Amino acid sequence: MSINWFKYSSPQTFYPLAGKMTPWFNWIAGILAVVGLYWGFFETPHILSEQKQYYRILFVHVPAAWMSMWLYLMMVGWAVVGLIFNTRLSFMMAASIAPSGAIFTFLTLWTGAFWGQTSWGTWWDWDPRMTSELILLFLYVGYMALQSAIDDTRRADRASALLALVGAICIPIIYWSVNCPDPNECTALHQQSSMSAVEPNIRIAWLIMVFSFWMYAFAIAFMRVRNVILERERNAAWVTELVGRKK
Template sequence: MAEKSIQWFKFASPARFYDLTGRLVWGFGILAAVLFVVGLYMGFVLAPPDYQQGNSYRIIFIHVPSAWMAMFLYVVMAIYAAVGLIWRIKTAEIMAKAIAPTGALMAFLALWTGAVWGKPTWGAFWVWDARLTSSLILFFMYLGFIALHAAIEDRQRAANASAVLALVGIINVPIIYFSVHWWNTLHQGATIKATSAPSMAAIMFFTVIVMVFAYWMYSIAAVLARARLELLEREKHAAWVSERLNLPRTKETPHA
């Protein structure tokens, strides 16, 4: 059991992490592109209009996956931040920092598409609904995490402060999810539940699932690509960076 743990922890090494992620970025990126093409074709060509909302409902194929990913990525970011805070694992700190911009993008897409959907449905682009307000707070938490990293020059202090913020903000994720049950909100409840059949046509359901996987693959590819760049910046004087990039060694580059 100990040997297996060592095998997993070896990927925390910056050089091994860089090598592994380099093989994964392209694969996840290609999968994301294929799934986006398939999902958008299913959603905007094959899926029929909704009997109540007509064609305006199609925004859910962008809105729902982005909202799910915004919450999921925040939890993953907080976990990585906690690992970096507690065990001082550099790659965990880098992953937390790399996730934040993608999570912020997903939160923004969820808010923007929600506003587009809300205008024909509620008659307004924005209402101070519990689900919408807590989602806006999530977006601001992402921005705060990014801002802390940018504002504090010392990387370790920046990582520690950002980790604390991420862990405090994680309480907002279940609030977003359960807000439609805890308060009387305009936002509709979940149409896809693990405990019951989805309350939508099969083609609509499978389109949402395809788009969720597309967003997931994209997020993994984007985060890993950003993490690799951050790692190169932090380790630019390390010998393994010169070896991987075929750079000539300088006197300032320490030997491994």
């Protein structure tokens, strides 16, 4: 049996597929969020004092931070695929991922501010990781602004793809902003990444939350890409037929 690898690379075939997959990703995201939050709140050991319970905001903060970087890489990935193969759907995916990435970046900064206020006694500090995450937010905003400022879709897609690619330099900076080779040389409020040293139950809850957010990102990106497809293909025969049938 030969498989047609490119069957779903056209907007017409991808539109119904995305529609079918969206509820699945939504359900998985919801269930994982419930399980992850339950695990994080009730199955973690009671070794910390009452005042230290604020650490549980990390079950949102850390997954959101990971997704903010991961979604940027995904966006750049689709943008590069689009630039190389000149496929319309890739650019649509990149454009659909950007708002989710921006929201996760904002969520990271927001929850981080709460953590900072309770833990470090300040809402904001110009710690390298906070600063680079803020720059990431600016990059997302710049990407979306450039995309919407250009009327010609083809130019908008390609120009914003290039911008995303240039901005990708920020991702390794965020990653290494605390994991620098010599910790004594970096002054940061954020501690070094300590995933392997964390208590297993906390780690499980974290990972479940990361998957929940990831699935949510899939669901929302698919929903958004369906809108983008309809908007851009509005003159195509299949869209007219689809919309006409529903009326």
